[in-house]
Amino acid sequence: MSAAAPRLRFRDTQIEMAHGAGGKASRRLVEGLIAPLLLGGASEPLGDAAHVAFGNARIAITADSFVVKPLRFPGGSIGDLAVNGTVNDLAVSGAKPEALVVTYVIEAGLPTETLEAEVRAMADAAARAGVAIVGGDTKVVEHGKADHLYITTAGIGLPLPGVALSPKSVRPGDVVILSGPVGDHGITILLARGELDIVADLSSDTRSVFPFVEALAANVAPGLRWMRDPTRGGAATSLNELARDSGLCIALQEDGIPVRDAVRGACELLGLDPLQIANEGQFLAVVAPEYANQAIDVLHGAGCADAVVIGEVRAQPAGTVLGTTGYGGTRVIDMLVGDPLPRIC
Amino acid sequence: MKFVDEFRDAAVIGKAVEEIRRLADSGRHYRFMEVCGGHTHAIYRFGLKDLLPENIELIHGPGCPVCVLPMGRIDDGLAIAQEAGVIFTAFGDMMRVPGTHGSPLEHKARGVDVRIVYSPADALRLAELNPDRHVMFFAIGFETTAPSTALTLMRAKARGIRNFSVFCNHVTIIPGIRAILDSPDMRIDAFLGPGHVSTVIGCRPYEWIARNEHKPIVVSGFEPLDILQSVLMLLRQLGAGEARVENQYKRVTPWEGNRAALRAIGEVFELRNYFEWRGMGFISQSALRVRDSYADWDAERLFSVPGIRVTDPKAAQCGEVLKGVLKPAQCKLFGNECTPEHPVGALMVSSEGSCAAYHNYEHRKSLTNIAVPAVKGES
Amino acid sequence: MCLAIPARIIEFSSEQENRALVDVVGVRRHIDTGLLLDDPPRIGDWVLVHVGFAMSKVSEAEALEQIRMLTALGESDAARQEAEGYGSVPEVESS
Numbered sequence: 001m002s003a004a005a006p007r008l009r010f011r012d013t014q015i016e017m018a019h020g021a022g023g024k025a026s027r028r029l030v031e032g033l034i035a036p037l038l039l040g041g042a043s044e045p046l047g048d049a050a051h052v053a054f055g056n057a058r059i060a061i062t063a064d065s066f067v068v069k070p071l072r073f074p075g076g077s078i079g080d081l082a083v084n085g086t087v088n089d090l091a092v093s094g095a096k097p098e099a100l101v102v103t104y105v106i107e108a109g110l111p112t113e114t115l116e117a118e119v120r121a122m123a124d125a126a127a128r129a130g131v132a133i134v135g136g137d138t139k140v141v142e143h144g145k146a147d148h149l150y151i152t153t154a155g156i157g158l159p160l161p162g163v164a165l166s167p168k169s170v171r172p173g174d175v176v177i178l179s180g181p182v183g184d185h186g187i188t189i190l191l192a193r194g195e196l197d198i199v200a201d202l203s204s205d206t207r208s209v210f211p212f213v214e215a216l217a218a219n220v221a222p223g224l225r226w227m228r229d230p231t232r233g234g235a236a237t238s239l240n241e242l243a244r245d246s247g248l249c250i251a252l253q254e255d256g257i258p259v260r261d262a263v264r265g266a267c268e269l270l271g272l273d274p275l276q277i278a279n280e281g282q283f284l285a286v287v288a289p290e291y292a293n294q295a296i297d298v299l300h301g302a303g304c305a306d307a308v309v310i311g312e313v314r315a316q317p318a319g320t321v322l323g324t325t326g327y328g329g330t331r332v333i334d335m336l337v338g339d340p341l342p343r344i345c
Numbered sequence: 346m347k348f349v350d351e352f353r354d355a356a357v358i359g360k361a362v363e364e365i366r367r368l369a370d371s372g373r374h375y376r377f378m379e380v381c382g383g384h385t386h387a388i389y390r391f392g393l394k395d396l397l398p399e400n401i402e403l404i405h406g407p408g409c410p411v412c413v414l415p416m417g418r419i420d421d422g423l424a425i426a427q428e429a430g431v432i433f434t435a436f437g438d439m440m441r442v443p444g445t446h447g448s449p450l451e452h453k454a455r456g457v458d459v460r461i462v463y464s465p466a467d468a469l470r471l472a473e474l475n476p477d478r479h480v481m482f483f484a485i486g487f488e489t490t491a492p493s494t495a496l497t498l499m500r501a502k503a504r505g506i507r508n509f510s511v512f513c514n515h516v517t518i519i520p521g522i523r524a525i526l527d528s529p530d531m532r533i534d535a536f537l538g539p540g541h542v543s544t545v546i547g548c549r550p551y552e553w554i555a556r557n558e559h560k561p562i563v564v565s566g567f568e569p570l571d572i573l574q575s576v577l578m579l580l581r582q583l584g585a586g587e588a589r590v591e592n593q594y595k596r597v598t599p600w601e602g603n604r605a606a607l608r609a610i611g612e613v614f615e616l617r618n619y620f621e622w623r624g625m626g627f628i629s630q631s632a633l634r635v636r637d638s639y640a641d642w643d644a645e646r647l648f649s650v651p652g653i654r655v656t657d658p659k660a661a662q663c664g665e666v667l668k669g670v671l672k673p674a675q676c677k678l679f680g681n682e683c684t685p686e687h688p689v690g691a692l693m694v695s696s697e698g699s700c701a702a703y704h705n706y707e708h709r710k711s712l713t714n715i716a717v718p719a720v721k722g723e724s
Numbered sequence: 725m726c727l728a729i730p731a732r733i734i735e736f737s738s739e740q741e742n743r744a745l746v747d748v749v750g751v752r753r754h755i756d757t758g759l760l761l762d763d764p765p766r767i768g769d770w771v772l773v774h775v776g777f778a779m780s781k782v783s784e785a786e787a788l789e790q791i792r793m794l795t796a797l798g799e800s801d802a803a804r805q806e807a808e809g810y811g812s813v814p815e816v817e818s819s
Contacts, residue, residue, distance in 0.1 A: 016454045025686065195467075196467075196753075197754055198751060198752070199751070199752045200750055261749040262751050264346065264749060268748065269729055269753065323392075324392070325391065325392060327355040327358040327362075327569070328392075328396060329391045329569070331389055331391070342436075342437040343436065344486070344490065344774070344775050345382050345411060345726055346749050347730065347732075348730035349729070349730065351787065354791075356795075357794050361797060383726020463776060464756075464776025467776065489726065489728070489774055489779070490774065493774070493775050539726065541726045541772075541774060544780045545779070567726060570790075570791075574794060595789075596782055596784075596790060597772050597780055603759060603760075605758075605762045697726070
């Protein structure tokens with residue numbers, strides 16, 4: 001049995017940007033304040049989507065809000081994120097995304113053509129992802145009270161047959177798969193803000209990962225243990241959550257982690273770790289070892305050409321993510337504390 | 346990445362490690378101090394401690410400019426930030442360091458205009474773009490960074506940009522090393538010298554360490570092969586009973602340093618009589634301040650600051666950890682009151698602070714006796 | 725203080741003195757070359773960049789020499805073994 005994660009009490013007196021960054025501070029806020037009050041002491045670790053009983057069936061349900069500056073960036077826009085983000089949360093919970101509802105909080109003064117572009121982007125993204133947008137709400141707030149446009153989407157889906165995902169199902173010896181290069185989205189956004197005077201040929205990786213999840217579910221369902229889409233906080237944060245929730249160790253081979261040159265260069269320049277940078281079109285999957293080869297083949301066949309095994313699960317040290325280099329040096333890969341900050345030292 | 350990947354090559358690293366194991370006298374316990382916080386960070390990031398034999402101990406020194414900055418100076422900088430119309434700019438490293446009333450980021454959350462810059466030149470540009478505001482650059486760093494601040498001030502003066510100032514906390518490395526060697530509890534066999542500081546000051550300033558203190562010092566780069574080669578060079582010197590200054594980082598660091606950079610520092614800055622280093626007390630001639638000729642760009646003269654000296658809680662042992670006398674885990678606050686999420690001292694905030702680095706490493710070591718074979722990937 | 729990376733100069737600004745565009749695996753940034761006045765770099769040179777300023781030039785010759793020396797470490801061991809014959813006593817053994 002894995003050790004239970006300690007319950008945290010939220011001690012901060014005010015909410016900071018760090019609490020929204022997806023790392024340790026976010027975890028403290030959610031687990032120390034929000035979850036205890038809303039979820040009434042739920043014993044299951046929090047996942048990307050909840051599967052709730054619905055009559056004789058179960059449905060998957062999730063919600064996500066999208067706050068991004070700038071609204072448009074190479075590779076997509078807030079509208080794409082709003083659809084793909086929720087679709088992906090449903091997908092990695094082991095469900096087929098079916099329908100979304102959307103709310104817009106619009107800052108007065110936003111040019112109509114900006115809003116129209118995002119609504120079109122959402123329609124296109126939904127069509128590509130094969131989900132229906134079935135309703136929503138719109139509010140307008142005073143100028144200065146919202147950063148142009150905030151979008152929230154809630155989505156429902158049908159759990160895929162034969163798929164049962166839980167960190168508690170993960171076992172030592174299981175294999176960790178990553179769908180593709182990490183860091184594209186976060187670095188794209190950082191550069192798009194223009195504050196750092198850095199230019200690179202990079203785009204956000206925003207896309208629906210459901211086709212890949214579907215392929216895994218159809219072929220290796222019995223061996224599929226856990227999945228996550230590593231958004232804010234990056235792969236490091238998602239894997240740390242897994243290590244903590246499973247009570248096991250995730251051991252990665254650092255040289256095998258796919259990172260585009262431009263992401264690597266920007267991270268070296270700024271002193272950032274690609275593993276802690278947000279992604280919007282990638283997923284992590286833990287698979288039983290006897291299914292690992294097949295899982296990779298299936299993913300490649302489904303068009304997820306960069307999918308690769310990046311590590312394995314071990315018993316010790318519990319609750320830790322380790323990275324080993326090709327020359328045998330090891331470091332602990334920690335989850336993000338607050339926002340990833342460029343450093344000079 | 347050129348000039349990076351070659352120095353992370355597994356096969357060559359393997360050879361260097363073998364040679365280190367061959368040269369290290371197993372009857373001897375070596376204590377090498379790496380002075381520069383960048384080395385501390387690199388050692389943890391690359392997992393180099395796993396590669397070295399048990400009898401080679403790397404001790405982290407005080408070369409972390411964020412770590413040695415007294416809290417009172419952060420408070421002073423943030424007091425200026427709260428003046429009307431001021432934009433507070435600093436490197437990302439500073440943003441989570443706690444002042445008495447919160448870190449710069451916490452001030453930002455309360456509405457203070459705090460912005461991260463990658464370069465002092467960015468701060469100057471911000472001043473040009475915001476003529477109705479005053480941009481203050483909170484400058485930190487050793488001699489590596491001081492020339493860039495200096496050149497930026499020279500540019501500000503030349504271009505007549507008046508809504509810009511620098512709050513100068515630049516410190517100098519040699520007095521820090523002297524303080525270590527003067528400390529009675531110290532036992533260091535040799536030093537890994539700060540490779541990037543040395544691109545500015547050169548290798549000569551370390552000659553007294555070899556000559557007077559009889560300790561070898563190798564000026565080292567920051568890639569795994571650089572650090573390992575420097576360890577090799579130290580072992581060879583010690584094995585031969587030598588004590589010399591050597592330059593391992595020849596591809597970047599000139600023996601004579603960078604005279605243009607030193608001229609820039611001399612033009613803009615002068616040495617303070619003394620400056621407080623957090624945890625180490627007042628050290629004379631160890632920090633820079635803006636010269637009279639640049640008074641109009643000196644934030645300390647343009648603004649009034651509380652100038653209150655803030656002492657660390659008695660239980661916090663930042664000083665002893667900075668000097669390498671204590672390991673981070675031996676500080677009573679380590680891991681309890683003082684964690685990376687709730688840091689009491691800057692050693693826990695800064696990514697190159699030994700406490701933050703050790704917090705993860707220590708956690709891992711205490712849980713298991715891992716030999717850590719390389720993970721077999723799909724291939 | 726210590727984060728500095730090697731970058732290649734790809735062009736100089738025509739509008740501003742001492743301003744160059746550098747490249748690191750496709751990532752580009754403008755930097756200030758004012759600290760290298762005594763030995764100005766040229767297009768194609770590699771420089772060490774710290775906080776947006778070039779601190780020194782990177783010598784490819786020195787880099788190659790360093791790698792060559794380190795790579796030769798194992799080779800000299802092998803040469804030693806050849807000279808001493810196989811099955812010789814290992815180098816440093818404690819007692």
